[in-house]
Amino acid sequence: MSAAAASLDMEAFRAEVRAFVHENLPETVREKVRLGIEPDKADTVAWERVLRDRGWLVPHWPLEWGGTGWSPAQRAVFQEELVLGHAPELGGLTFEMIGPVLIRFGDDAQKRRFLPEMVALEHVWCQGYSEPEAGSDLASLKTRAVRTRDADGREHYVVDGSKIWTSSAHHANWIFCLVRTDVEARAQEGISFLLIDMKTPGVTLRPIIGIHGWHLFNQVFLDGVKVPIEHRVGEENQGWTIAKSLLEFERLNLARVAENRRRLAKVRAIGEQVHEAGVPLFERPWFRRRFAELDVRLEALAATVMRFRLQADAGRRLGPETGLLKLTGSRLIQDIENLAVDALGPQTLAWDRTAHFELPDPSAPAPIVERHPYAPAASSRRFVTRGYTIAGGSSEIQHELLAKQVLGL
Ligand SMILES: Cc1cc2nc3c(=O)[nH]c(=O)nc-3n(C[C@H](O)[C@H](O)[C@H](O)COP(=O)(O)OP(=O)(O)OC[C@H]3O[C@@H](n4cnc5c(N)ncnc54)[C@H](O)[C@@H]3O)c2cc1C
Structure with missing residues (x-):
C-alpha cells in the first residue's frame, strides 16, 4: 500500500473510532471526564462493557485472546481518540499489565482461566509491589511466602506481610504480588510472582486518603494467606524478571x-x-x-x-x-x-x-x-x-x- 493510501486508511479509522466514542459514551460520563471529575467504578465498567461488545477492549492482546490485530500506529490512534473524546481510563492494571504478563509468562491453565475472565469483566486487578520499606528499592521487599503441603498433599504458599500505596485495591478482587520465597538468595533472586484472590482469609485493607481527598491508595495486609501453588506465575524465585517486564508493556x-x-x-x-x-x-x-x-x-x-x-x-x-x-x-x-x-x-x-x-x-x-x-x-x-x-x-x-x-x- 502506498504511503498516501495508508494515511487515508488511518484517517478513516480515526473517524470510525471518533464516531463510535461520540455515539456510545454517555454524555454525563463525558462531562465528568471533561471537567476533571473522577468517574465512578460503575461508569468505567459500563464503558468497558461497550468496548468489549464492540471487540475493542483489549486491542493489543493476541487475536486468540480477544485482540484486534491492529498495527501499533492504529492502536495509538485508537487510544488518542478515546482520550480526546473524554472516555474514562480503562482498568489499566488488568488489561495493560497483568493480562500481557500472563500472555507472556503464564502457563496454559492460567491463560485459559484468567484471560477470558478478564475480557468478561469478572476481574479487577491491583498491583502489590511496594511495601512500607520497599519502594524505589523494590528488591528489598520483605513480604514472605513459605511453601507448605496440606495433609491431603496439596501444595500452597502461606503469605505474610504488607503492601502499600495499592491503587484501587478496594475495587479489586485480585492482586498480583511480589513475595520473597528465598531469604538466603541475592535480593533480586529470591522473589516470586503470585496471583492472590482478595477474598482469601487473611487479606485486609486499610484505606489511605490522598492529598487530593480521594480514596485511591490502600495498605493491604496479608496475614497467613493461603495461595495455591498453581497461582504462581513463572518459576519460583524468578519473579523479578516478570516484575521488570511488566513495566516494559x-x-x-x-x-x-x-x-x-x-x-x-x-x-x-x-x-x-x-x-x-x-x-x-x-x-x-x-x-x-x-x-x-x-x-x-x-x-x-x-x-x-x-x-x-x-x-x-x-x-x-x-x-x-x-x-x-x-x-x-x-x-x-x-x-x-x-x-x-x-x-x-x-x-x-x-x-x-x-x-x-x-x-x-x-x-x-x-x-x-x-x-x-x-x-x-x-x-x-x-x-x-x-x-x-x-x-x-x-x-x-x-x-x-x-x-x-x-x-x-
Ligand atoms: C499515584 C501513585 C500510585 C501508585 N500505585 C501503586 C500501586 O498500585 N501498587 C504499588 O505497588 N505501588 C504503587 N505506588 C507506589 C510507587 O511505586 C512508589 O511510591 C514509588 O516506587 C516510590 O517509592 P516510595 O514511595 O517508597 O519512595 P522512596 O523509594 O522511599 O523514595 C523517597 C524519595 O527518595 C528518592 N530516591 C529513592 N531512591 C533514590 C536513589 N537511589 N537516587 C535518588 N533518589 C532516590 C525518590 O525519588 C523519592 O523522591 C503508587 C504511587 C503513586 C504516587
Whole structure:
C-alpha cells in the first residue's frame, strides 16, 4: 500500500473510532471526564462493557485472546481518540499489565482461566509491589511466602506481610504480588510472582486518603494467606524478571501525549474565558508565555514518541531511552495542571469534596462566588497529577537509569 493510501486508511479509522466514542459514551460520563471529575467504578465498567461488545477492549492482546490485530500506529490512534473524546481510563492494571504478563509468562491453565475472565469483566486487578520499606528499592521487599503441603498433599504458599500505596485495591478482587520465597538468595533472586484472590482469609485493607481527598491508595495486609501453588506465575524465585517486564508493556503510552493534549485544550479554554484586569488571560503576557512553553514541550514530546513508534514499527527494539518519555510526559502534565490552578486563582481554593466526584446539581442555589466550570476540581486534579512523577518509578530513579544506561555516566 502506498504511503498516501495508508494515511487515508488511518484517517478513516480515526473517524470510525471518533464516531463510535461520540455515539456510545454517555454524555454525563463525558462531562465528568471533561471537567476533571473522577468517574465512578460503575461508569468505567459500563464503558468497558461497550468496548468489549464492540471487540475493542483489549486491542493489543493476541487475536486468540480477544485482540484486534491492529498495527501499533492504529492502536495509538485508537487510544488518542478515546482520550480526546473524554472516555474514562480503562482498568489499566488488568488489561495493560497483568493480562500481557500472563500472555507472556503464564502457563496454559492460567491463560485459559484468567484471560477470558478478564475480557468478561469478572476481574479487577491491583498491583502489590511496594511495601512500607520497599519502594524505589523494590528488591528489598520483605513480604514472605513459605511453601507448605496440606495433609491431603496439596501444595500452597502461606503469605505474610504488607503492601502499600495499592491503587484501587478496594475495587479489586485480585492482586498480583511480589513475595520473597528465598531469604538466603541475592535480593533480586529470591522473589516470586503470585496471583492472590482478595477474598482469601487473611487479606485486609486499610484505606489511605490522598492529598487530593480521594480514596485511591490502600495498605493491604496479608496475614497467613493461603495461595495455591498453581497461582504462581513463572518459576519460583524468578519473579523479578516478570516484575521488570511488566513495566516494559505499553512504554510508549507513558508519555501521555493524548492526555496532555486534552488537558492543554482545557487550559486554553480557561485562558480564553477567564479575564484578568478586563482582558482574557490569553492576552496577558505571563499566561501566554507559560502556555506557549507547554505547547512547545508537548509538540516536542509528540515528535519524540513518533520517532520511537516508527522505530518499533520497523521491528527495532526500544532501548532504555524510552524512560525519558515517562520523565517528560509526567512533568508536562503537572505543569499543565499547575497553570490551570494559577489561572483560576482563588476560585480553586473553595475546596469542595463532592466536586471531585459529582457533576454540579443544577437545582442547587447559585454559589456566592461564581466559579468557572473547571475550578471546583482543579486543585484535586493538580494533586492527582503530583503522583505521576512518583508512580512507576520516581523521576530521580528515571534520571539515574538514563544517566547509567543511556549516557553511560
Ligand atoms: C499515584 C501513585 C500510585 C501508585 N500505585 C501503586 C500501586 O498500585 N501498587 C504499588 O505497588 N505501588 C504503587 N505506588 C507506589 C510507587 O511505586 C512508589 O511510591 C514509588 O516506587 C516510590 O517509592 P516510595 O514511595 O517508597 O519512595 P522512596 O523509594 O522511599 O523514595 C523517597 C524519595 O527518595 C528518592 N530516591 C529513592 N531512591 C533514590 C536513589 N537511589 N537516587 C535518588 N533518589 C532516590 C525518590 O525519588 C523519592 O523522591 C503508587 C504511587 C503513586 C504516587
